[in-house]
Amino acid sequence: MKALVLPVLERPEGMTTHDYAFARLRQAIMVGAFRPGTSVTIRGLAEALESSPTPIREALRQLTSIGALDFLENRRIVVPRITPARFEELISLRIVLESHAARRAVAHLSDRQIDRIVAIDEAIEAAILDGQKAAALIANQEFHRQIYMANPDQVAMPLIESVWLQLGPILGIAMEHVTELYVVDRHREAIEALRRRDEDAVAEAIGADIREGIGGFDQQAIGKLLSLAR
Amino acid sequence: MKALVLPVLERPEGMTTHDYAFARLRQAIMVGAFRPGTSVTIRGLAEALESSPTPIREALRQLTSIGALDFLENRRIVVPRITPARFEELISLRIVLESHAARRAVAHLSDRQIDRIVAIDEAIEAAILDGQKAAALIANQEFHRQIYMANPDQVAMPLIESVWLQLGPILGIAMEHVTELYVVDRHREAIEALRRRDEDAVAEAIGADIREGIGGFDQQAIGKLLSLAR
DNA sequence: TTTCCAAAAATGTGATCACAAAATAAGAAT
DNA sequence: ATTCTTATTTTGTGATCACATTTTTGGAAA
Numbered sequence: 001m002k003a004l005v006l007p008v009l010e011r012p013e014g015m016t017t018h019d020y021a022f023a024r025l026r027q028a029i030m031v032g033a034f035r036p037g038t039s040v041t042i043r044g045l046a047e048a049l050e051s052s053p054t055p056i057r058e059a060l061r062q063l064t065s066i067g068a069l070d071f072l073e074n075r076r077i078v079v080p081r082i083t084p085a086r087f088e089e090l091i092s093l094r095i096v097l098e099s100h101a102a103r104r105a106v107a108h109l110s111d112r113q114i115d116r117i118v119a120i121d122e123a124i125e126a127a128i129l130d131g132q133k134a135a136a137l138i139a140n141q142e143f144h145r146q147i148y149m150a151n152p153d154q155v156a157m158p159l160i161e162s163v164w165l166q167l168g169p170i171l172g173i174a175m176e177h178v179t180e181l182y183v184v185d186r187h188r189e190a191i192e193a194l195r196r197r198d199e200d201a202v203a204e205a206i207g208a209d210i211r212e213g214i215g216g217f218d219q220q221a222i223g224k225l226l227s228l229a230r
Numbered sequence: 231m232k233a234l235v236l237p238v239l240e241r242p243e244g245m246t247t248h249d250y251a252f253a254r255l256r257q258a259i260m261v262g263a264f265r266p267g268t269s270v271t272i273r274g275l276a277e278a279l280e281s282s283p284t285p286i287r288e289a290l291r292q293l294t295s296i297g298a299l300d301f302l303e304n305r306r307i308v309v310p311r312i313t314p315a316r317f318e319e320l321i322s323l324r325i326v327l328e329s330h331a332a333r334r335a336v337a338h339l340s341d342r343q344i345d346r347i348v349a350i351d352e353a354i355e356a357a358i359l360d361g362q363k364a365a366a367l368i369a370n371q372e373f374h375r376q377i378y379m380a381n382p383d384q385v386a387m388p389l390i391e392s393v394w395l396q397l398g399p400i401l402g403i404a405m406e407h408v409t410e411l412y413v414v415d416r417h418r419e420a421i422e423a424l425r426r427r428d429e430d431a432v433a434e435a436i437g438a439d440i441r442e443g444i445g446g447f448d449q450q451a452i453g454k455l456l457s458l459a460r
Numbered sequence: 461t462t463t464c465c466a467a468a469a470a471t472g473t474g475a476t477c478a479c480a481a482a483a484t485a486a487g488a489a490t
Numbered sequence: 491a492t493t494c495t496t497a498t499t500t501t502g503t504g505a506t507c508a509c510a511t512t513t514t515t516g517g518a519a520a
Binding site: 246247248281282283284285304305306 | 472473474475476481482483
Binding site for chain 4: 016017018051052053054055074075076
């Protein structure tokens with residue numbers, strides 16, 4: 001059993017142990033800190049997070065509910081493996097879900113909010129030019145999230161994040177193999193469409209952005225990686 | 231504290247207490263056994279299910295992850311209330327998700343599977359003519375599930391069920407107020423399209439089916455109910 | 461060296477308990 | 491009768507323990 005290293009995450013005062021464990025594990029999986037097939041144990045995580053098994057168990061159970069982990073028949077807890085076919089399904093689901101969420105957010109976005117989204121996009125490009133892959137990835141997620149969450153009655157975000165979580169472990173592999181990221185200019189296209197409040201164009205740009213590369217990672221290259229990583 | 235009545239559910243041998251509690255509560259919410267705003271307690275459910283609090287807590291936490299329950303700030307556990315706007319978002323999300331899932335299932339459906347789906351549709355109509363609202367609802371979900379699950383690499387079903395769960399409590403109210411159900415013939419349309427393996431037509435039929443009525447319940451009527459039920 | 465079997469260790473499950481926070485009930489003051 | 495305060499009860503949280511199952515280990519047999 002090798003020592004566990006989880007990306008750090010600030011713990012807000014008053015947050016329960018369970019919520020903290022959930023948030024931290026969730027983030028770890030989302031940014032690809034675990035490889036597909038990795039198995040975790042309740043006691044191991046309890047030790048790593050300096051708590052008792054109880055809240056960890058609850059966090060793990062929640063993570064399975066959103067597809068981030070798998071409780072196998074043997075009672076083993078693992079990070080799910082992904083087949084190329086499943087990968088393709090996940091991407092197409094992202095496209096459908098996110099272009100829909102984007103479309104329904106357009107009418108709610110203020111100019112000020114769009115400015116903030118532009119700032120996030122600049123942060124993404126800065127991270128890419130700097131070669132900071134993990135930072136670019138997180139900023140990219142933030143870019144998308146800020147758009148979808150502008151809709152106050154929005155209900156799709158949790159589902160979208162579930163898909164992100166299922167793609168997370170793949171991103172971890174991609175980050176190891178992809179030497180350099182490229183700037184995705186579909187973001188610019190999306191921003192222009194947002195400014196015009198053009199719902200169709202926004203949906204189209206978001207869809208294309210996902211299709212062409214998941215957050216700076218070339219989609220085809222990842223698909224190829226997948227068939228190798230067995 | 232009034233006594234809790236949960237729809238019965240068979241417990242397969244070897245199923246853990248936690249899994250059973252999760253499955254049973256989930257089904258109860260899905261078929262509208264709980265009204266929006268209802269609050270539940272860990273100890274109360276533990277007693278009702280004759281177990282200790284531990285597995286119940288895990289089940290409740292999982293249910294919150296999929297939007298079926300809400301842990302409030304005050305630590306109260308409630309069945310979420312739904313606003314008309316949220317309701318509309320959920321319906322439009324259903325349309326997007328399910329027409330996509332249906333489309334991607336078409337190529338995988340064998341004639342034998344389609345026959346089974348036809349049989350389910352007949353069961354729905356029988357239940358409707360018989361006035362068995364709950365049975366019609368469950369059969370209707372089964373109709374949709376059988377289509378989407380035909381795709382072996384499918385990843386959308388858990389998300390779709392999450393949306394169903396969020397709509398569940400509304401269905402409970404609808405069942406109380408709607409006196410009679412009507413047969414939705416969009417199912418026939420979907421079946422015809424399935425036989426022709428016409429993806430566009432299938433997606434269109436499923437979308438229309440959802441738009442016109444959620445499982446036999448008129449959508450507009452429910453929207454009106456919502457604004458009253460406060 | 462490989463295969464097989466038994467002992468030991470590790471691991472998930474579920475019950476119980478102490479504790480703190482929240483909700484409710486009860487009584488006093490206005 | 492109503493409002494406020496205090497005491498009691500309820501409830502979620504997290505730690506701990508016993509148990510059964512699974513996995514791993516270590517050595518014997520082929």
